[in-house]
Amino acid sequence: xxxxxxxxxxxxRYGRTLALDQLNLVVQPxxxxxxxxxxxxxxxxxxxxxxxxxxxxxGDVRLLGERLDRDGRASQRLVGYMPDFFGVYDDLRVWEYxxxxxxxHKLPAAKRRSTVDGLLELVDLxxxxxxxxxxxxxxxxxxxxxxxxxxxxxxxxxxxxxxSGLDPxxxxxxxxxxxxxxxxxxxIILSSxxxxxxxxxxxxxxxxxxxxLVASGTLVEVQRQLGGERRLRIGxxxxxxxxxxVLAATPGTGPIEALEDDxxxxxxxxxxxxxxxxxxxxxxxxxxxxxxxPEATAALISRLVSAGVALTSxxxxxxxxxxLFLQLTAA
Amino acid sequence: MxxxxxxxxxxxxxxxxxMRGGRLYLxxxxxxxxxxxxxxxxxxxxEGQAQNGMQIISAHVxxxxxxxxxxxxxxxxxxxxxxxTAGAISTEREQLTYxxxxxTPLRPGRILSGKLVAALWYVLLLIFAAVPLGSVVxxxxxxxxxxxxxxxxxxxxxxxxxxxxxxxxxxLAKRTLRATIMTYLxxxxxxxxxxxxxxxxTASAQPGMPVTSRAxxxxxxxAMTSIVMRGTNPGAVPVPAGHGMAMDIARPMxxxxxxxLMNMPPFNNFTYGLIDYNNPNGPVVQPVYRYAxxxxxxxxxxxxWLASHFVRPRxxxxxxxxxxxxxxxxxxxxxxxxxxxxxxx
Numbered sequence: 036x037x038x039x040x041x042x043x044x045x046x047x048r049y050g051r052t053l054a055l056d057q058l059n060l061v062v063q064p065x066x067x068x069x070x071x072x073x074x075x076x077x078x079x080x081x082x083x084x085x086x087x088x089x090x091x092x093x094g095d096v097r098l099l100g101e102r103l104d105r106d107g108r109a110s111q112r113l114v115g116y117m118p119d120f121f122g123v124y125d126d127l128r129v130w131e132y133x134x135x136x137x138x139x140h141k142l143p144a145a146k147r148r149s150t151v152d153g154l155l156e157l158v159d160l161x162x163x164x165x166x167x168x169x170x171x172x173x174x175x176x177x178x179x180x181x182x183x184x185x186x187x188x189x190x191x192x193x194x195x196x197x198x199s200g201l202d203p204x205x206x207x208x209x210x211x212x213x214x215x216x217x218x219x220x221x222x223i224i225l226s227s228x229x230x231x232x233x234x235x236x237x238x239x240x241x242x243x244x245x246x247x248l249v250a251s252g253t254l255v256e257v258q259r260q261l262g263g264e265r266r267l268r269i270g271x272x273x274x275x276x277x278x279x280x281v282l283a284a285t286p287g288t289g290p291i292e293a294l295e296d297d298x299x300x301x302x303x304x305x306x307x308x309x310x311x312x313x314x315x316x317x318x319x320x321x322x323x324x325x326x327x328x329p330e331a332t333a334a335l336i337s338r339l340v341s342a343g344v345a346l347t348s349x350x351x352x353x354x355x356x357x358x359l360f361l362q363l364t365a366a
Numbered sequence: 367m368x369x370x371x372x373x374x375x376x377x378x379x380x381x382x383x384x385m386r387g388g389r390l391y392l393x394x395x396x397x398x399x400x401x402x403x404x405x406x407x408x409x410x411x412x413e414g415q416a417q418n419g420m421q422i423i424s425a426h427v428x429x430x431x432x433x434x435x436x437x438x439x440x441x442x443x444x445x446x447x448x449x450x451t452a453g454a455i456s457t458e459r460e461q462l463t464y465x466x467x468x469x470t471p472l473r474p475g476r477i478l479s480g481k482l483v484a485a486l487w488y489v490l491l492l493i494f495a496a497v498p499l500g501s502v503v504x505x506x507x508x509x510x511x512x513x514x515x516x517x518x519x520x521x522x523x524x525x526x527x528x529x530x531x532x533x534x535x536x537x538l539a540k541r542t543l544r545a546t547i548m549t550y551l552x553x554x555x556x557x558x559x560x561x562x563x564x565x566x567x568t569a570s571a572q573p574g575m576p577v578t579s580r581a582x583x584x585x586x587x588x589a590m591t592s593i594v595m596r597g598t599n600p601g602a603v604p605v606p607a608g609h610g611m612a613m614d615i616a617r618p619m620x621x622x623x624x625x626x627l628m629n630m631p632p633f634n635n636f637t638y639g640l641i642d643y644n645n646p647n648g649p650v651v652q653p654v655y656r657y658a659x660x661x662x663x664x665x666x667x668x669x670x671w672l673a674s675h676f677v678r679p680r681x682x683x684x685x686x687x688x689x690x691x692x693x694x695x696x697x698x699x700x701x702x703x704x705x706x707x708x709x710x711x
Contacts, residue, residue, distance in 0.1 A: 086469055088679050107679075111471045122462030126383040138375035139470035183466065 037100040039064040039191055039222035040085060045094035047080050047246075054080045056246040057094065062224060062239070064099075064190070067217050069233035070226035071360060072243030078226040079119060081243075082193045085224070086116040098191060115184030119195035119226075123176055125169035129160060132168050132179060133186060140187035154182040158212065174205030181212070192216065194225040198232060210236045230357045242360065267325045267332075268294075269339070270318040270348035278344040282323050285335055289324025318347040325351070375472065376480025377487075384488060397492055401438060401499055408434050425508025432503040433594040436517045439496060440590045443525045444557070447489050448549040451532030453542040454481035455677055460542060474677040475688065478537075478670065482529050489525045493518070516593050520655055523662040524586040528553065530669035537676035560585045583657030592654035652707055660703030667696050 038061045045058040055077040062068045070078045083089040085096055087107020096103040098113045110116075124132055133151045142150060155161045158178040163171060171179065177197065184192060197213075198206050206229075213223060213236055227233050233240060234254055241251040242261070250260040258265065267288075271278045275293075282288050327335065332351055339346060384390070408430050416422045455477075458464040467477065497518070503509050532549045539545035560581045582588040671692040675683060 083465075088465060088469060108471065111469060114469070116465070116469045118462070118465045120462050121466060124379065124383065124461075124463060126386065127379065131379075131382055135375055135379045136466070136470065138372065138378060139467070139472050141372065141471065144372070180466075 036063065038062060038097070039066070039099055040068075040224065041097040042081075042085070043095045043097075045081070045084060045096060046092045047077075047084060047089065048092045053246050055084075058246075058248055060241065060248060060251065062222060064222050065217060065220055066238045067213060067223045067225065067236055069237035069240045070224065070243060071228075071230060071233060071240060072226075075245075076243040077246040078243055079195055080246075082116070082195050082224065082226065086110050086114050086193050088116070112187070113189055113191055115187070115189040115192045117180050117184045117192070117194045117197060119199065121180050123168045123171075123179065125167065127168055128165050129155070129168060129171070129179060130164050133182060136183045136186045142187070150186060150188075154185055157185070157215070158182045159208070174201050174208070177201060177205070177209070178212070181209075185216075190220070190222060192221050192223045192225075194223065196227060197225055198227055198229055206232065230360055265325045266352045267321075267323050267335075268348070268350040268352060269321045269323070270346060271321055272318040272345040272347050274342065274344035275319050275321075277342040278321060278339055281335075281338050281342050281344065282321070285327075285331075285338070287325060287327040287331060289326075292322045294320040294322055374476055374480040374483065376477055377484050380480065380484030381487065384484065390488075390491075394492065394495055397442070398495060398499065401435060401496055404434050404438050405431055405499065405502065423508075424506045428503040428506030428508035429594075431506065432500075432509045432513070432517075435496070435500050435503070436521075436590050436594055437587065439493065439521055440524060440586050442492070443489060443521055444528055444553060444586055445550075446492070447485065447525050447528040448532035448535075448553060449546065450485035450488055451482060451529045452536050452546040452549045454478075454485065454533055455536040455673075456539050456542040456545045457536075459540055468679045474674050478533060478673055478677060481536075482533055482670075485532075486525055486529050489529070490522075493521050493525065513593060516655065517590065520586070520589055520593060520658060523659065523666075524589075526666045527586075527662040527669075530666040530673070534669040534673040534676070537673045557585045557587060560588070583654050583661055586658065589655040589658035656707055660699070660707060663699050664696060664703070667692060667699065671696075 040060065040062040042058050042060045045055060045060070046053070047055040054075075058077070058081060060081070070081070072078050080089065084091050085098070085103075087103060087110030096110075098109050101109045101113070103109050124135070127135065130151050133154055134147055137147045137150055152161070152164075155164055158181060160171075160175060160178060160182070163175060168176065168179065177200070181194070181197065184194075194213075198209055201209060210232065213225070216223060217238075225233075225237070237254075239251070239253055240257045242249045242257060250257045252260065255265070269278065269282075279291055282291050325332070336346075336349055339349075409427065412422050412427050412430060455464070458467055468474075500514060500517075503514070504511065531552055532545070535545040535548040535552070536542070539548055563581050671689070674688065674692075
């Protein structure tokens with residue numbers, strides 16, 4: 036299958052500064068690819084080069100197999116770009132704003148109206164059709180900017196920090212919108228600092244550091260590449276020994292660790308009758324490294340229950356991306 | 367194919383935002399009121415002179431009105447047009463819409479032409495709105511309609527050149543304020559610089575030696591003055607060989623004349639024309655505005671050419687077909703212009 040985006044040894048220098056060093060990236064169609072990295076890692080530079088706004092110092096970009104030409108015409112046709120800091124034409128109405136970009140993309144007059152209306156519907160701005168852009172909230176402007184990137188129905192979307200400055204509700208709405216777009220067959224690359232969000236919405240991730248792509252793939256693959264491990268945290272009320280035995284016998288598990296009880300210690304002179312039942316009923320927390328897939332996780336839970344282990348909690352700690360990211364960037 | 371026939375999106379957008387609301391009508395009303403007041407003031411001056419016993423004929427009034435209106439409009443065009451174009455590209459950068467714009471298939475040339483036309487549209491509206499007022503001079507007489515057309519053409523070319531200069535500065539500077547200052551400094555250098563250059567040359571010349579300079583042609587005020595002088599002294603063209611500045615022979619000084627404005631600095635140092643001594647038929651005067659008719663389009667094309675490179679997001683200085691076309695256009699304009707000015711041997 037032809038990759039939606041493929042970069043080969045993509046490099047960008049600003050004078051003596053190496054902003055991007057031989058990036059080899061492959062993004063398959065209909066995926067949501069998340070770029071993670073600290074400021075100055077090269078995320079925006081990459082997105083701008085793929086969008087045809089920045090000339091690479093060396094290397095190639097291919098969009099759906101088509102090599103990015105000198106004038107960036109392929110990207111203008113195939114890519115919808117939403118920059119990290121964007122402005123809007125305040126003195127235009129919402130429909131006029133989209134109509135302007137539709138004209139820029141040479142949409143015929145007959146198709147413009149339906150395109151604008153369809154996009155307003157998609158980003159839920161139909162009630163604001165005749166409002167001036169300056170009267171929109173930040174979240175609405177963000178959605179409008181996203182709509183502008185979709186005006187020529189591009190198969191690839193590049194969104195640079197699309198969730199920055201949005202309140203939690205607007206973020207949830209944006210996430211839903213991205214999923215809808217993916218279901219429509221769009222390939223989306225987005226960059227964000229909000230790692231948990233990326234982990235939730237992205238099908239693939241790329242971690243950038245100092246102009247290099249440090250890791251790329253699904254979340255599990257990225258964690259593996261970065262040396263991070265998944266852990267299971269299991270609360271066991273009864274049957275601790277059985278639980279340990281089941282875990283030890285299950286392939287993909289690492290050393291089992293019983294976490295220290297964080298129940299407050301009772302004074303030595305406390306009589307048995309004074310002890311509250313819940314102190315006695317506190318479960319033991321077991322922590323174990325885990326490399327199984329979701330099927331294996333479900334099977335493990337089943338085996339624990341079958342072995343008579345009374346579980347109070349079972350947490351698959353897969354989203355320690357932030358921790359890995361912090362370790363990486365600290366290094 | 368039909369997309370080519372569609373109007374430039376930039377023009378549509380700019381006109382939508384510029385022409386919205388009552389701002390335009392207020393500006394237009396204020397502008398016409400201002401020009402009307404200028405006309406009224408001129409009429410009052412003539413009225414006062416007549417009451418003081420001077421002999422005023424209708425043609426003097428017409429010529430005076432023509433001179434005042436033409437120069438007032440030149441002033442307006444020279445200083446208003448850059449204000450409208452100097453922010454064309456830099457504002458897009460400032461309000462962070464530049465990336466959105468250049469990510470579309472719009473060619474840099476189309477972005478520039480859209481911005482220029484939208485800005486000039488505004489100026490053209492002002493110029494043409496003043497045409498009925500300008501035609502009042504025909505009622506008084508003394509000015510040929512041909513001179514009105516010449517003045518109008520010069521105003522249009524001046525607006526084009528000033529607009530292009532503003533546009534070029536806008537592509538060079540990242541901030542609108544800097545672009546505006548840069549544009550006005552260039553205009554001051556052209557207008558004031560050329561004036562003082564000619565003054566210095568005149569002062570340092572030996573008495574009796576002809577002193578004229580084509581530097582005068584770069585100033586729109588000088589060019590417009592030459593049209594106004596021509597309008598008031600239609601017969602003053604022949605030049606005796608070896609004479610000094612054409613102004614001295616082209617225009618008799620009469621304090622009560624409609625040319626009283628022309629007797630005041632800086633206009634009294636402008637000239638009707640430059641003496642061409644190389645003409646096979648003997649020395650002839652080439653009116654200054656003729657040079658301006660050639661110089662301003664050339665200047666505009668050069669500014670547009672540079673701006674179209676600076677506005678590119680990538681490969682700014684890659685030479686292409688566009689450059690060949692621009693060069694050809696400049697050569698054609700320069701060739702035709704110099705032929706028209708009898709500069710060819």
